[in-house]
Amino acid sequence: MVLIAAAVCTKNGKVIISRQFVEMTKARIEGLLAAFPKLMTTGKQHTYVETESVRYVYQPMERLYMLLITTKASNILEDLETLRLFSKVIPEYCHTLDEKEILENAFNLIFAFDEIVALGYRESVNLKQIKTFTEMDSHEEKVYQAVRQTQEREAHQKMREKAKELQRQRLEAAKRGGSSSLGGRTTHGSGISGLDAFGISSSSVSSTPSIESDLKPTVQKTQKPAARNALKLGGKTKDVDSFVDQLKSEGEKISSLTPASAQSSAAVAKTKIASDVHTESVHLKMEDKLTVRLGRDGGLQQFELSGLLTLRISDENFGRIKVHLRNNDSHGIQLQTHPNVDKELFKTRSVIGLKNPAKPFPLNTDVGVLKWRFITQDESAIPLTINCWPSENGEGGCDVNIEYELEAQHLELQDVSIAIPLPMNIQPSVAEYDGTYNYDARKHILQWNIPIIDGNNKSGSMEFSCNSSIPGDFFPLQVSFVSKTPYAALSATDVVLVDDDSAVKYSSETMLFVEKYEIV
Template identity: 65%
Template sequence: MVLIAAAVCTKSGKTLVSRQFVEMTKARIEGLLGAFPKLIPAGTQHTFVETDSVRYVYQPLEKLYMLLITTKASNILEDLETLRLFARVIPDYCRSLDENEIAENAFNLIFAFDEIVALGYRESVNLSQIRTFVEMDSHEEKVYQAVRQTQEREAKNKMREKAKELQRQRMEAAKKGGKPSFGGSGGFGNSTGYTPYQVGDVANTNNDIKPPSSYSSSIPQKPVSARGMKLGGKSKDVESFVDQLKSEGENVISPNNKMSQGLKAPAIKTNVDEVMLRQEEKLIVKMYRDGGVQHFELLGLITLHIGNEKWGRIRVQLENNDSRGIQLQTHPNVDKELFKLRSQIGLKQPQKPFPLNTDVGVLKWRLQSTDEAHIPLLINCWPSEAGDGSCDVNIEYELAHTNLELSDVTISIPLPIGCNPVVAECEGNYNHIARQNQLVWSLPIVDASNKTGAIEFSAAKAIPNDFFPITVSFTSKNSYTDIKITEVSLVDDDSPVKYSVEMVQFPDKYEIV
């Protein structure tokens, strides 16, 4: 088939979104779209109409039409199948089928249309793939975000260092009994002899720095004129700076008038676990509806975060009892021999510490297979056509790996446009999302106690192909592999270090097609 253009228009003939796929003048396209409302025959059930040069294939969507303009030589059956896919895309991006919603999401619709048709010919894609392609992550954007976060961290570190420096100058001046001199634009001098709040007064970011109240009694008190700035007074500049620090997530101690009387400032709480490890496993699964695995991939990663420099020189002990043949790979700076011989993660140069306040990936692994035995959660879908044009659908899940506990399991089943399913039986909960034409089957927990379950429903005016692809999502705090973090110790004396481990497993993509 050769598809000339796709458009969404009102029943009065107003074009809301139009995308052409072949070389043609704007005037020609506008003329074809303008002629369409006049060609629709009244009182007929046909969904296409032909002229001497083109064919209009359309489908009503409440007050709108989804319209395809093709050549007369195109296959009408392929035209209708393509039209159904276009019509399913619109509710996926628009909450309601009205003019304002279509106009607001016009660019998303155009991007989706471009994934369906290229140079006038239909691409072999389904609705799930269209969503994936349209929402594809940008590598350049990730690089930009990473650079920006690095710059922000550096700026915050510089701010902390400056705060420490100003605080030290203030403390030295207080011990000498003189006025602190900060010099340049860093100080706010005044005629009264008092120095207003500096960064160190309001942003104590290190527990080693004592608040000004601890030594304020040793500063010689001088008479303050009526126009002078009081010690506990707040200036607009200081307040705005404090608000900015709070918005960036910094711990800020608000100035208190009682601090000048020698009262202690409230202590800043620190994280008890200075060594944090995250073990993350991501699944990519694609199964055939009739059984068999098209693609299975497991990607694992252990990241290390150190919040205190005294725990920078450490080693992490692992226990690996996996027998599936996963491929392990350590970070280039990790000692590979140490890992092979003792299953320990440590730096090649033990005298150097791990980076501070940074998530560092130290070990990753991968497993690829087409063996169904590796699939943790099996989904079996049986749609059966009835004599009245409807379908009876039975879907069953089975937890193949009973050592796992899956939380927030969601199985999303696509439905024909305008379908209102009648659920006869369901283990768990279900929700019909009409806007997205989906039936969402959800189970809070799937484990060995309820390793199987089923849902049964019927749908009018449907064919078996309407209920695919089925997508699955869940989370789990169990590891798919038998890799465990057992101990963290210092490099110097092998003494144990307190640490915390966060384990998470989730599917990046889990489909039955």
């Protein structure tokens, strides 16, 4: 066959993109494309039109036409096969088949067209090879990127070391400048603030609190301007700015020290479940983070639970408090308190309180006071089991049965999503399912969504079939969910003042979210 040109046009005949493969004048190709709208017919999926000199082979694609212009001597069967390959290429680069999307991805489509046809003749390539060729995967480029990333990490490490050195200098300046006012501490006057007394770093104010953060004292405004300037919370010194500017001038990409948690799946899960929580002057937040890896043939490969209890006080009258906890754990979860928390008081009475009761907790800051961790290989710890059973159907495809069952029936899982990978360009035929599902043709994923899994709805299943597939195509499965019920059996029972043990009104929120939950 000799393929003259390939084009994508609207059903009104407007040409969006066109690529010619043989030497031809611009006027000639424009004339051929302009003649096509007058010759085409409607109501057929695959059709062609011939003139005295050329043959138009075209296929409707929603509101567009995929058009090939060939010589009359070309093989019509080869033309149709080439047309099908062109039609498969377009959805790989365009989310929707409309004029705007085609124009935005015009160059990618033209590069892909060039991989299919060279000098008018069809190349022996498939869709996977086309994607590989257009991506231009280069080993040298990967090596360069790896070296570049190493340089960036070294620069970031150097920047953090410099920042810690400046913190130590400010710490020494704080001791020298604030020594005269240590004896007369007031809430709004000079002296050490609650944040300095508890030893929380500035990073715990701007991002997720960490029990192991570096100690960074903060002094509120004093009568001495020098001390105020040296100890301003979060203030950047000229040395830090100049150091960052120097790194940027050398071509380094400097990112903020605060992680962009909004982009992480954990942050998205937190936002979903904690959007309407009412908070009192004393607010407790308990977070459980779950990482689970299960084998496709059964068996637990990894189970890790990590959690954090944070305390936030917004009223200075409740700065000196104690938090009573109830620990009904039966799994053997390891607990660890903050260094400034009285460990003996917690071990003997399960009470969170400071070692020095005279000092208050910091105000308006999420303070991590207790963390826990649990790692096991015991399959009874799995909260949700997923059984994916693909079997070959004897016709070159697979019939897939997937079922879930809630094992930890005290949990109520919300927004459960199970992502099932599929073979490329194979649309599944779903027979039965609980909940809802969505097929993402671009990502080749079948998304199974269940709004709630609890004791009343603890199991469900889905059945579907796929042509041209093998059982290994449907792994690994990715699972995500959130829950207002914590996995760890820890809860707050009371909050009291240190002085007279009178009860303090408080609010609390608990959340369980998935960092990674997969069946491999």
